[in-house]
Amino acid sequence: MAFRLTILGTSSALPTSDRYPTAHVLNVHERLFLIDCGEGTQMQMRRYKIRFGKINHIFISHLHGDHFFGVYPLLSTFNLMGRKNTLHLYVPSPAEELIARHLADFDINLGYELIVHTVSGRSLKSILVDKRVEVFSFPLKHRITTYGYLFREKTPDRNMISEKIEEYNLTIEEIATARRGGDIVRPSGQVIACGEVTLEPRHPATYAFCSDTGRVKKLASWIRGVDLLYHEATFGDDHDPLALKTGHSTARQAATVALEAGAKHLLLGHFSARYRSPAVLETEAREVFPDSAAAREGATYEIG
Amino acid sequence: MAFRLTILGTSSALPTSDRYPTAHVLNVHERLFLIDCGEGTQMQMRRYKIRFGKINHIFISHLHGDHFFGVYPLLSTFNLMGRKNTLHLYVPSPAEELIARHLADFDINLGYELIVHTVSGRSLKSILVDKRVEVFSFPLKHRITTYGYLFREKTPDRNMISEKIEEYNLTIEEIATARRGGDIVRPSGQVIACGEVTLEPRHPATYAFCSDTGRVKKLASWIRGVDLLYHEATFGDDHDPLALKTGHSTARQAATVALEAGAKHLLLGHFSARYRSPAVLETEAREVFPDSAAAREGATYEIG
Numbered sequence: 077m078a079f080r081l082t083i084l085g086t087s088s089a090l091p092t093s094d095r096y097p098t099a100h101v102l103n104v105h106e107r108l109f110l111i112d113c114g115e116g117t118q119m120q121m122r123r124y125k126i127r128f129g130k131i132n133h134i135f136i137s138h139l140h141g142d143h144f145f146g147v148y149p150l151l152s153t154f155n156l157m158g159r160k161n162t163l164h165l166y167v168p169s170p171a172e173e174l175i176a177r178h179l180a181d182f183d184i185n186l187g188y189e190l191i192v193h194t195v196s197g198r199s200l201k202s203i204l205v206d207k208r209v210e211v212f213s214f215p216l217k218h219r220i221t222t223y224g225y226l227f228r229e230k231t232p233d234r235n236m237i238s239e240k241i242e243e244y245n246l247t248i249e250e251i252a253t254a255r256r257g258g259d260i261v262r263p264s265g266q267v268i269a270c271g272e273v274t275l276e277p278r279h280p281a282t283y284a285f286c287s288d289t290g291r292v293k294k295l296a297s298w299i300r301g302v303d304l305l306y307h308e309a310t311f312g313d314d315h316d317p318l319a320l321k322t323g324h325s326t327a328r329q330a331a332t333v334a335l336e337a338g339a340k341h342l343l344l345g346h347f348s349a350r351y352r353s354p355a356v357l358e359t360e361a362r363e364v365f366p367d368s369a370a371a372r373e374g375a376t377y378e379i380g
Numbered sequence: 381m382a383f384r385l386t387i388l389g390t391s392s393a394l395p396t397s398d399r400y401p402t403a404h405v406l407n408v409h410e411r412l413f414l415i416d417c418g419e420g421t422q423m424q425m426r427r428y429k430i431r432f433g434k435i436n437h438i439f440i441s442h443l444h445g446d447h448f449f450g451v452y453p454l455l456s457t458f459n460l461m462g463r464k465n466t467l468h469l470y471v472p473s474p475a476e477e478l479i480a481r482h483l484a485d486f487d488i489n490l491g492y493e494l495i496v497h498t499v500s501g502r503s504l505k506s507i508l509v510d511k512r513v514e515v516f517s518f519p520l521k522h523r524i525t526t527y528g529y530l531f532r533e534k535t536p537d538r539n540m541i542s543e544k545i546e547e548y549n550l551t552i553e554e555i556a557t558a559r560r561g562g563d564i565v566r567p568s569g570q571v572i573a574c575g576e577v578t579l580e581p582r583h584p585a586t587y588a589f590c591s592d593t594g595r596v597k598k599l600a601s602w603i604r605g606v607d608l609l610y611h612e613a614t615f616g617d618d619h620d621p622l623a624l625k626t627g628h629s630t631a632r633q634a635a636t637v638a639l640e641a642g643a644k645h646l647l648l649g650h651f652s653a654r655y656r657s658p659a660v661l662e663t664e665a666r667e668v669f670p671d672s673a674a675a676r677e678g679a680t681y682e683i684g
Contacts (some may be wrong), residue, residue, distance in 0.1 A: 090460040093426045115453040116420045122397045141456050141486045149419040149449050156394040156653075174485055181478055182445045183524050220487050349460075 078103045079229055079281035079379045081304065083345065083371045084120035088288075088310045088324075089142040090349040091115070096373060097142035098287055098346060100306065101126050102227055104209045110134045111225060111285050117146030118153050124374045128157060133204065135166045135195075135211070137287050138222035152184055162189040166203065166213070169221045170194050195223045200298040206230075214298045216289035218323040224286040226299055229380065234274035244268055279303075281380025286333070287346050290323050296336035304379045305339040306371070308346035309357050315348070327357035331364035345371040382407045383533055383585035383683045385608065387649065387675045388424035392592075392614045392628075393446040394653040395419070400677060401446035402591055402650055404610065405430050406531055408513045414438045415529060415589050421450030422457050428678045432461060437508065439470045439499075439515070441591050442526035456488050466493040470507065470517070473525040474498050499527045504602040510534075518602045520593035522627040528590040530603055533684065538578035548572055583607075585684025590637070591650050594627050600640035608683045609643035610675070612650035613661050619652070631661035635668035649675040 080103040085096030097114025101121070108130040110117070121128065134150075137143050147165070154163065165175070172192040179186065195203060195213045204211040212226040233255040241251065246268075250260045253270075260268040284299040287308040299305060307330035311319045319326045325333075327344055334342035342365050347354045354370035361368035384407040389400030401418025405425070412434040414421070425432065438454075441447050451469070458467065469479070476496040483490065499507065499517045508515040516530040537559040545555065550572075554564045557574075564572040588603040591612040603609060611634035615623045623630045629637075631648055638646035646669050651658045658674035665672035 090457055091423060091426075096423070115450070116423055119395060119400070119420055119423075122395075139486055141453055141488065144486065145449070145453050146419070149445055152445050153394055178482065178485070181482070182443055182448065184445065 077232070078105055079283070081283060081306075081343075081377045081379060082124060082126065083343075083373060083375050083377075084117055084124065084126075085114055086345045086347055086354070086371045086373055087114075087142070088308075088346045088348050089140065091142075092349050094373065095347065095349075096120055097145070098137075099146065100285060101131075102283060104227065104229065106130065107132070107208065109209075109211070109227065112137050112143040112287065113146040113150060114142045115145040115149075118150045120373070128154065129159070129161075131163075132161055133164045133166070133211075135225050135285075136168070137216070137224065137285070138168055138218060138220055139171065140220065140288070143287070148178065148182060148184065151179070151186060151190065152182075155184065155187055159188045162191060164191050164193060164204075166193045166195050166225075168195045168213075168223045199294065200226070212298075214295070215292070216286060216295075217292050218288045218290065222288060224284065224289070224295075224299075226285075226302070227283045229280040229282065231280050232277040234270065234277045236274055240273040244273060246273065279380060283379050284337075284339075286330075288324055290320065290325060291329065295333055296338075299337045299339070302337060302339045304341050304343060304377060305334050305337060306343045306345060307333055309344035309354075309361065309370075310346050310348050312351065312357050312360055315350075327361040327368075328364055331361035331368050334361075334365040334368065339365075340367065341377075342368040343371045343377065344368060381536065382409055383587070385587060385610075385647075385681045385683060386428060386430065387647075387677060387679050387681075388421055388428065388430075389418050390649045390651055390658070390675045390677055391418075391446070392612075392650045392652050393444070395446075396653050398677065399651065399653075400424055401449070402441075403450065404589060405435075406587055408531065408533065410434065411436070411512065413513075413515070413531065416441050416447040416591065417450040417454060418446045419449040419453075422454045424677070432458065433463070433465075435467075436465055437468045437470070437515075439529050439589075440472070441520070441528065441589070442472055442522060442524055443475065444524065444592070447591070452482065452486060452488065455483070455490060455494065456486075459488065459491055463492045466495060468495050468497060468508075470497045470499050470529075472499045472517075472527045503598065504530070516602075518599070519596070520590060520599075521596045522592045522594070526592060528588065528593070528599075528603075530589075530606070531587045533584040533586070535584050536581040538574065538581045540578055544577040548577060550577065583684060587683050588641075588643075590634075592628055594624065594629060595633065599637055600642075603641045603643070605642050605644075607644045608647060608681060609638050609641060609645070610647045610649060611637055613648035613658075613665065613674075614650050614652050616655065616661050617664055619654075631665040631672075632668055635665035635672050638665075638669040638672065643669075644671065645681075646672040647675045647681065648672060 087095035391399035613631035
């Protein structure tokens with residue numbers, strides 16, 4: 077039962093020799109969700125053995141190139157690989173026409189359906205529900221329209237108490253009913269409360285992605301108690317005014333969001349090329365929120 | 381006196397784990413000319429230590445993504461690096477408006493001048509002349525408007541015969557005159573023929589870039605005697621009909637062009653992902669033109 081994040085890029089707009097622009101892959105029970113897609117994302121996917129065919133959803137935070145320039149090459153690659161499955165692309169601000177125009181400009185004729193969803197709204201909003209996960213968008217504050225995304229695992233099944241199976245001689249259907257949280261009602265009228273034969277399920281895993289953004293007052297309330305918060309940390313304390321001016325955050329500000337939100341872990345990324353190593357950003361974040369870590373290219377994080 | 385080619389990518393439209401899409405860098409006496417610019421070109425430039433600031437000219441063969449998707453990220457990177465020099469972008473078919481629109485779509489405001497030149501014409505055409513090199517375009521035959529480029533070093537200076545300097549007690553100005561091919565005329569009326577004090581200069585180096593293309597009848601005549609011919613070889617003999625259908629060439633067809641043109645060396649590239657190694661393509665080309673080689677990522681070739 078995977079709920080696992082792989083980082084494909086940790087650079088901000090200017091990549092370095094070892095940092096690629098933003099792209100995250102969230103594996104929810106072997107379905108992959110790609111979040112942002114900077115230049116070279118498909119190369120990073122190959123490097124880190126991400127299965128192209130398992131991606132049906134791409135979520136874009138905003139239309140700056142370091143979060144988007146990998147999209148068209150990836151759409152083209154899907155095409156050349158003979159993709160037939162529908163691909164869902166979530167983009168802030170209406171982009172359906174713009175994307176269709178760009179694809180035509182580059183002579184790309186997709187052999188599969190591409191559905192462009194416009195992300196909008198002024199607070200937390202459910203944008204995708206399936207049997208494994210629910211995805212929410214929420215507005216961030218950057219130089220252009222930008223959204224963050226919250227992924228919440230659907231409540232896992234309750235855990236069976238194995239000795240109760242024999243005690244009550246439970247059928248497979250009865251077990252399934254109880255695991256989903258229902259009481260068992262037998263033809264005889266006998267009722268077996270689900271709490272009698274099962275234990276509380278584990279906590280549903282949650283992941284929040286926040287890039288790029290300045291301070292958003294309500295952000296902490298939207299992602300309250302999140303297991304893993306990814307928050308951009310383009311700058312350190314030394315460039316606080318530049319962060320404000322460019323609609324970005326310092327590592328300390330990212331850590332403050334994690335603290336306010338009661339996040340369990342904080343992952344920093346989108347590092348300015350001026351920092352050869354993100355160690356200093358990690359240090360500054362930890363002064364506010366001890367469980368902070370700088371994201372690393374190719375690293376995988378188990379969530380929940 | 382460099383005339384040197386570095387290969388940044390040898391894949392066709394579908395990159396592989398070790399092959400990037402097309403991008404070549406020609407170093408002409410320390411001025412760099414970028415030819416095609418697929419996704420990830422700037423990452424490859426960093427990997428192979430190509431100096432960003434030395435590029436003032438980019439030549440695009442056609443507007444398919446695997447030859448162009450690296451352009452906007454690179455323009456953006458130039459911007460973030462504080463570039464002030466004018467950048468010249470040569471693109472087949474009128475693309476000035478299209479590029480301006482795309483840059484606006486991605487919120488890119490260049491801090492330097494970008495001049496988009498439209499490449500056109502039905503035969504060999506001089507499109508750039510400076511004191512070191514002359515660049516020509518010529519039409520190729522692909523699914524969309526496509527051009528190849530020929531780079532010809534300006535005739536190098538004649539070689540001084542060192543003992544003649546002392547014999548005639550030549551001044552620096554007189555040496556410069558003779559090296560440029562002029563006779564020396566002294567105030568006294570004495571004339572020293574340049575052939576008396578200098579030797580013929582070496583042959584001017586030439587490089588021709590042909591990607592992507594099917595058969596073009598006049599191609600060999602346009603690039604007659606070229607020192608290094610790069611010609612795409614997407615397929616092998618096993619996919620001859622597919623090459624024809626998609627507007628591409630087989631390695632054998634590329635070698636035939638080299639033979640007809642009397643090229644000195646042939647470099648193959650733009651390999652389909654179906655060939656794990658381009659060795660088979662190299663072998664097929666050598667049956668027609670022995671001095672054929674498959675291009676390698678990061679390899680540098682001295683020309684002339």
